[in-house]
Amino acid sequence: MASRTLFGIPVSAGIAIGRAYYLNKSHFSGTVRQTVSDADVPFEIERLNRAFDDALHDLERILTLVPEDLKEHSAIIESHLMMLRDQKFRKRALDHIALTKINAEWSLERAVGDVQEIFASIADEYLRQRMQDVRLVAERVLGKLVGGESGHQAIKHRAILLAHDLSPADTIELDVNKIMAFATAQGGKTSHAGILARSLQIPAVVGMEGLGDDLAEGGIIILDGFHGRIIIDPDEDELARYTDLQAQFEGYQATIMRSCHLPAETIDGYRVQVLANIELFEEVVAVNDNGGEGIGLFRSEYSYLNRDGMPTEDELTEIYMDMASLVAPKKLVIRTLDVGADKLMRMQSSAESNPALGLRAIRYCLKHREVFRTQLRAILKASVLGNVSIMFPMISGLQELVEVKKFYREVQEEMHAEGICFREDMPMGIMIEVPSAVITADFLAREVDFFSIGTNDLIQYSLGIDRTNKDVSYLYQPLHPAIVRSIKWVVDSAHRAGIEVCLCGELAADPFCIPVLMGMQVDSISLGPQSIPGIKRIVRQASMEECNALLKQVMASHSVARNNKLVREMIFRRFPEELMFYSSLVDD
The missing domain is CATH 1.10.274.10 (PtsI, HPr-binding domain)
Known part of the structure; x- marks a missing residue:
């Protein structure tokens, strides 16, 4: 019987070879x-x-x-x-x-x-x-x-779990020691299934088309967590090739984990701070385990989701204080609410015709100031611990930033009058993620303590594409000359004003882009905890001399194809081992 392959979205790297077990819980x-x-x-x-x-x-x-x-x-x-x-x-x-x-x-x-x-x-x-x-x-x-049974206790031997979807409660009811890997029909890169897989440190693929309970249970399958695929009924050559890749990756993982707590410093002495993006309190454990040097982006939206009513000031204060205490003495950067919370909280049925460009993030907060005030007060209260910074998303220009700062000062004055303690000089930054903020970065840099470049949104808005739309996702090009020049301009503007700049988003976790970012001399990068060890290893093996030379070539190029070629040649020459384990490089 010939093998067949199903494709999905890779969310946790690794290779698993074993028998399939289908958890059919979709009623x-x-x-x-x-x-x-x-x-x-x-x-x-x-x-x-x-x-x-x-x-x-x-x-x-x-x-x-x-x-x-x-x-x-x-x-x-x-x-x-x-x-x-x-x-x-x-x-x-x-x-x-x-x-x-x-x-x-x-x-x-x-x-x-x-x-x-x-x-x-x-x-x-x-x-x-x-x-x-x-x-x-x-x-x-x-x-x-x-009245159906979950079948959770039915796994008798180690297997690759296939399911319509998988929740944390499912994993608790299952014997996780018997799960080698899993694939789900539902989910995306940011779904909980991915978070679960990474916390369990097992390979996983989600959003897998064609994953149904018609698959022969108990048959041998290969799950490829690098490229997002399952091979059903693999032949001997496929089994041999993936068995070899599995062994190589396990050795690679052991190597990078042994050195993950070392600083990310190049061979010629340039150091970049490697921070983590998180949304859940419990992810701090993974940050520390993987050598993260702090939290560069704490997405505060989770506290507002899936609840009856808005969180109170006391609830938010407790969350932020607990997070800051757990992270201390490392930094914690809290991004203020980055969503139109009325849609999520009250389930209002009114829909915007273009939500990506609508009432979201700082625009929503300025319109709903009581919601904004509650969060600002909670963050200010947490600032007494000394390691908290505040960051405002989706700033589009100087006038908007001035309005935000004015309201921020009003909240501070209210708290002064009430005798509430907070850190007067808590660092304040903004996200640079829309083209207007890029163009006016030199003006904005004079008003804040740091920049954080949100590359996911910046690329979409700059290139006019939706990266989740399969029909145009091929246009999502991080090394497009417009993107490279935009990031370089923001970094230079920040440094001329004497402030630091962090880069977060998928670019920060992509080995393909790290040498270019280092050539720009970004001060820090912020990425998913599981990506930290591999990126730190690349930084330690690189030199600023070669990164500067690469950046000079890329900045002079007007072609995406040429930029990809320049970077690929350097990566192949300098970091061949890393190439084996990153689909963004292998598939391009």
């Missing part, structure tokens, strides 16, 4: 619409209420079972509990029963669909992926309605 695929009589409506409402309560009790029990080495899952499970306690989501489903006279199962599916329409209008990929949380919670409720 929605079998849900049918049934009309019920007026007399049966109370019964259906009671069924749905009982299912919500049972699912809630299940998750509360599972939360108590989280072992110490998987504590990073707790926050995600707690967010799912918050959704189950949210009466608005439950009421949506109950209203469908009462108003349209349909069965409980179908009403739950309708409620999920309502929420999905709202999430679809959100521009930010990370926040769009939180829709998966809603569906995972609904799956658990639906499981209680249909």
